Amino acid sequence: MTTELPFGFTATDVISVTAAVSAISMVLLVWYSLIERDPLPSRLKALEARRKALKAGIVRPTRRKPLPTGRSWMREIVQRLKLMKGQSTAKLSLNLARAGYRSRDALVIYLFAKVTLPLVCGALGLLLFQGLGLFDLPKLGALSASLASVILGAFAPEIFVKNAAQKRIETIRKALPDAFDLMVICAEAGLSLDATLDRVAREVGRSCPELTDELGLASLELSFLPDRHKALEGLAERVPLSQVRALVSTLVQTERYGTPLADSLRVLAAELRHERLMRAEERAARLPAIMTVPMILFILPPLFIVLIGPAALRIFDQFVSMS
Template sequence: MNAVTPQLLAFLTFIFCAIVGLMVARNLGEREARQVGIENVLTAYAPPPRNPNQAASALARDTLLDKIGNSLIRTKYKRRLRERLVSTGRQDMTSYRTLVRRKVLGGIVGLVYAVATQFDGTFKGAFISVFIMIAGFMIPDVLTYNSGTKRAMALNKALPDAIDILNLCVESGLTFQAAMAQVSTILEGPVSQEFSRVQRQMQLGQPMIASLQDMAARNDSPDLERFVAVIVQADKLGIPIAAVLGEQSREMRMKRRDRAREAAQKVPVKILMPVMLCFLPGIFIVVLGPAVMSISRGL
């Protein structure tokens, strides 16, 4: 029977730690989801608290992972984490606590894996172990940022269609609020979620203009910010919403067409490196291989 190599042992240790971490995170998430009530609903659709320390104290819980996370994460970092979560469409307390727990679990899994496989008592081993632990702690941040970026791209792509539907509904005689409700019912994705959130904020008593401005503030989308600014300006000046929506729809479609052309122009540059690394070596082998073999035999 073959002996277990250090590489195989390290790989099995990493797999075991990853499975244990995922199981613990899943169990914590399911238990937390069962405890979500009206507090999270109000938190998701009401304006966020102005005092970050008050929000941070509201997140403190009795679990060990929460205590570790709150002791490691400072106030500015907490604010940045909440902003990243808001960009993904999740700004309730449960999502924040889940992210903090995943960060702590990632750091613990990275530390266990590094100590079991890399730490040998030297400075190099200690440095690699610390680096792996920090990487495990920061991986949830990267995943959250990536999710927010994809959501912003999906929102920009669907916004012209949403404005078209808004324009049709307003021209048919519906109010702007009723038109937004129709859009949230017809469409799916980030635009529908944001319009639904605006509707719920207005149902809780927040003015329409303030709700729209909150929607623009929590999404990293210049197109959405411009749309909200135009609607707010039209409401202040008394301009008909239908005319504004028609102009906004045409402008958004032109921007989407320009982005598509820009993406198409970037394709040759993006495929250049894969072609050079994967395709050209094979061609060189096929073309020059027989010649090299013939020369080597002649020598």
């Protein structure tokens, strides 16, 4: 028996449309992921926009800027709910910056998603589990599934931003040794700190665009901000890695006491290469323990079957012939 919905739709029609939309979305997602793009021009354009914004903030007097027109309705809803007046706004902005979202509307979109996604997921859960009777769940089960949808919608933006930040930081960590070696070469060639960061950012643009963003932004802030130490501390806050913290401490010490930049960077590069080697040796040492369980489950049983199977079959045939 089918459930009648408005406009003559049935539960079968809704499930068919949902399956079709999911299939089309999967095809578009695979097609989008297979397209090879060059992210460097867009990132250089974003850095140039950041340069103009920093220059405008220093040269021009401070004044109130008009609200952006693209997502002004989201901003209006967030401001009416007073979501941007909490003490955690700065922390949220830092988390978004670590995930690579530094636009003015990133915080607004995140807060808007935190408010609307629980309502949307809850309404969708009520429609699917109670209205359409999906999976034929009892009333208590359908109510629990709807509540789980609300909880999922509430934590989905936070989980998304956290995973994006972790992936981005891991990508930057893998590219740091090469970047440090390039810094040593640039410093030994006589380039200043600003020119060194800018040159390294351009050189690693193809292999690690995320590191290009951070180094390019640090170079811009060093050029425009009155406090150079604040610009370097901003790099350490956006990339919470011990290697970056050591780099920032070294650069601050170089700026403050005038110590040779090339010597300090050479020591850091050697330590980072040694750390990468130790990490590789640690992973290699863990490999036997990791391979023990797959070997017991998937390698030893076929081996026993191949070695003992023929003898067991012969013994079985002997018992059958004797009987």
